[in-house]
Amino acid sequence: MTTTDDHAQKPPRKDPWELPDVSGLVVGVLGGTGDQGRGLAYRLALAGQKVIIGSRAAERAAGAAAELGHGVEGADNADCARRSDIVIVAVPWEGHKALLASLREELAGKVVVDCVNPLGFDKKGAYALTPEEGSAAEQAASLLPDSRVTAAFHHLSAVLLQDPDVESIDTDVLVLGEARADTDLVQALAQRITGMRGVFAGRLRNAHQVESLVANLISVNRRYKAHAGLRVTDV
Numbered sequence: 001m002t003t004t005d006d007h008a009q010k011p012p013r014k015d016p017w018e019l020p021d022v023s024g025l026v027v028g029v030l031g032g033t034g035d036q037g038r039g040l041a042y043r044l045a046l047a048g049q050k051v052i053i054g055s056r057a058a059e060r061a062a063g064a065a066a067e068l069g070h071g072v073e074g075a076d077n078a079d080c081a082r083r084s085d086i087v088i089v090a091v092p093w094e095g096h097k098a099l100l101a102s103l104r105e106e107l108a109g110k111v112v113v114d115c116v117n118p119l120g121f122d123k124k125g126a127y128a129l130t131p132e133e134g135s136a137a138e139q140a141a142s143l144l145p146d147s148r149v150t151a152a153f154h155h156l157s158a159v160l161l162q163d164p165d166v167e168s169i170d171t172d173v174l175v176l177g178e179a180r181a182d183t184d185l186v187q188a189l190a191q192r193i194t195g196m197r198g199v200f201a202g203r204l205r206n207a208h209q210v211e212s213l214v215a216n217l218i219s220v221n222r223r224y225k226a227h228a229g230l231r232v233t234d235v
Helices: 004-009 035-046 058-068 077-083 093-102 136-143 158-162 180-190 204-224
Strands: 026-030 050-055 073-076 086-089 111-114 119-122 125-128 148-151 171-177 196-200
Touching: 026 035, 026 077, 035 050, 035 058, 035 158, 050 058, 050 077, 058 073, 073 077, 077 093, 086 093, 086 180, 093 136, 111 136, 111 180, 119 204, 125 204, 136 148, 136 204, 148 180, 148 204, 171 180, 171 204, 180 196
Parallel strands: 026 050, 026 086, 050 073, 086 111, 111 148, 171 196
Antiparallel strands: 119 125, 148 171
């Protein structure tokens, strides 16, 4: 028999759209001199976020930061990781493993947001690769056991992100991770960018199909001359 006391002991269900304030956090972007990294750095800085972009060469990062403006700073990858609260990984898949392995100490305790898509290309177009760990995000988690690894920002057009004439990026960002506190943080970060909405999409074991979907979006974009994104309905 259920009593009123049983009901009283159950905490109220948390509103999934009640997200933390992340405006005061420093965001680092590893691979911030590449198209995707520059685009994310630009949009977050435009929203008022403190952003540091990382590169193998501090001078290259500083040059890219100066071009972006809006208070963006440049540093080498290790310094970028050390100085940031949240670190977005936006490096090419080929360099993903080596970079993260080299930054294990600097990324310890940090929220790491992996947005890398393991893809191959041939005459038929783009196709998904399957890392030994299952996905880029799971590879990151295996390499960074002391970090709080999440996955997000996979399906964004670098062209739209970098275009100053585009005021709103109308898309949803699928966010995956093991701890709700971490995925809520990344969802909130995504929503700092005008037009974006962060949507929880499961644990890291589900990252492979999210990363792989980029191959389909590339096909969509080529056929329709577009910069397609995603919207999740009914949530």
